[in-house]
Structures are given as C-alpha cells and as structure tokens.
Amino acid sequence: METIRGKMSHTLDLTTLRARLANYPCATLDLGTGDGKFAFCHAESFPGRFVIGLDSCRENLHEFSRAKLPNLLYVIASAQALPNELGGLISHVTINFPWGSLLGSLLTGDPLLLRGLESALRLGATMELRLNGGALAEAGWSLEDGVEQIRRNLARAGWRMNPPVPMDARALHTFPSTWAKRLAFGRDPRAIQLSGCS
Numbered sequence: 396m397e398t399i400r401g402k403m404s405h406t407l408d409l410t411t412l413r414a415r416l417a418n419y420p421c422a423t424l425d426l427g428t429g430d431g432k433f434a435f436c437h438a439e440s441f442p443g444r445f446v447i448g449l450d451s452c453r454e455n456l457h458e459f460s461r462a463k464l465p466n467l468l469y470v471i472a473s474a475q476a477l478p479n480e481l482g483g484l485i486s487h488v489t490i491n492f493p494w495g496s497l498l499g500s501l502l503t504g505d506p507l508l509l510r511g512l513e514s515a516l517r518l519g520a521t522m523e524l525r526l527n528g529g530a531l532a533e534a535g536w537s538l539e540d541g542v543e544q545i546r547r548n549l550a551r552a553g554w555r556m557n558p559p560v561p562m563d564a565r566a567l568h569t570f571p572s573t574w575a576k577r578l579a580f581g582r583d584p585r586a587i588q589l590s591g592c593s
C-alpha cells in the first residue's frame with residue numbers, strides 16, 4: 396500500500412506493516428484524515444496504540460506526515476478501496492467530519508466502504524464518527540436526518556450504534572482536528588457524534 400512521509404511516498408508491504416504493528420495491541424484507522432492532525436494527536440496521546448491516518452488526497456498530508464512517531468503511519472488510499480494489507484488489523488475506526496464521496500458512501504450504505512471496512516477490522520472493533528451540519532446540508536440532508544440515515548446504514552451493516560451525542564461550538568473548538576476548529580468558528584458550528592461497536 397502507498398504510504399506518505401512529507402512529500403515522499405513509499406510502498407509498504409504486509410510483512411513490514413505487521414512488523415511495525417507487532418508491539419501494539421490496538422490499531423486505530425482514521426478515515427478521511429485530512430491533514431492528519433487528529434491522527435498525530437491520537438498517536439502522541441496514546442503511545443501504546445498504532446495509528447493509521449488514511450486519505451485519498453495527498454497534498455494536505457505533507458506537514459503532519461513528517462512527524463517521526465513510531466506508532467503513526469499515513470496511507471494514501473480511497474475509503475472505498477481500502478488496502479488489503481489492513482485486513483483484520485484495525486481495532487478502532489474514527490471518521491471525523493467526512494465530506495465528498497466518503498460522506499456519500501456513509502449516506503448510501505455503500506458496500507464498497509462498509510464491506511471493505513469489515514475486512515479491515517478485528518473482532519469487537521469500535522467506531523467513532525463525527526458529522527457536521529454544513530457537509531450534510533451540501534449533500535442535501537439536515538443534520539439530524541443525515542445522522543439517522545447513517546446510523547441506520549451502519550446498523551444494517553452489523554454495527555451496534557449508541558444514541559447520537561450533539562457537539563456544540565465549544566466541543567468542536569477543543570476537538571483536536573483542523574476541520575473541527577474551522578467548524579467551531581464557522582457559520583454552522585453544529586455536529587453530532589456517533590459511536591458503536593461491530
């Protein structure tokens with residue numbers, strides 16, 4: 396699979412990936428990681444977990460992917476075509492403020508995303524998903540209806556989802572991702588957090 400550090404991309408094979416993960420009992424996958432800030436903060440806060448930030452767009456990843464944390468890796472891939480190397484490795488998935496085709500796939504229950512994710516997961520894996528009003532409005536949904544639709548799709552795919560939890564401007568401001576900060580100071584600082592387990 397294609398990984399990135401700064402502006403350089405490298406191919407990482409399964410053997411090397413497994414060797415890097417060997418001493419970590421938990422691996423988090425941050426889907427649609429953007430500039431990778433959340434993945435970086437997560438890896439720094441939890442040195443006992445391995446963190447993989449994945450995004451289809453490489454340009455935003457140049458800064459945080461320079462970080463030399465042993466438990467952090469950035470991957471360039473589409474969420475609908477997750478690398479086979481991730482198969483059965485992931486114990487926790489985060490998706491923060493998705494837009495574009497990632498949000499679209501959550502809204503339609505796209506099997507390319509949901510089945511791909513299932514293949515990447517370990518038994519009993521958990522998920523945290525944060526959805527914002529502006530992105531859902533652009534996709535033609537109200538925040539509440541969009542969240543409910545995604546919750547239903549995840550439940551159909553076998554996830555046991557908890558009730559939604561609102562995030563206000565303050566919660567967004569303190570959340571460690573670049574997009575959360577933008578939203579906190581933007582026109583529509585509303586988001587909803589979903590969590591669940593597989």
Ligand SMILES: C[S@@+](CC[C@H](N)C(=O)[O-])C[C@H]1O[C@@H](n2cnc3c(N)ncnc32)[C@H](O)[C@@H]1O
Nearest residue numbers: 427428429451452473474491496497572573574
């Ligand atoms: C609004 S940004 C959020 C970035 C980051 N999670 C944050 O909180 O700062 C949404 C990200 O989803 C990524 N994305 C959208 N569709 C994707 C897909 N199909 N596969 C992978 N990444 C995708 C975009 O490239 C973008 O970086």
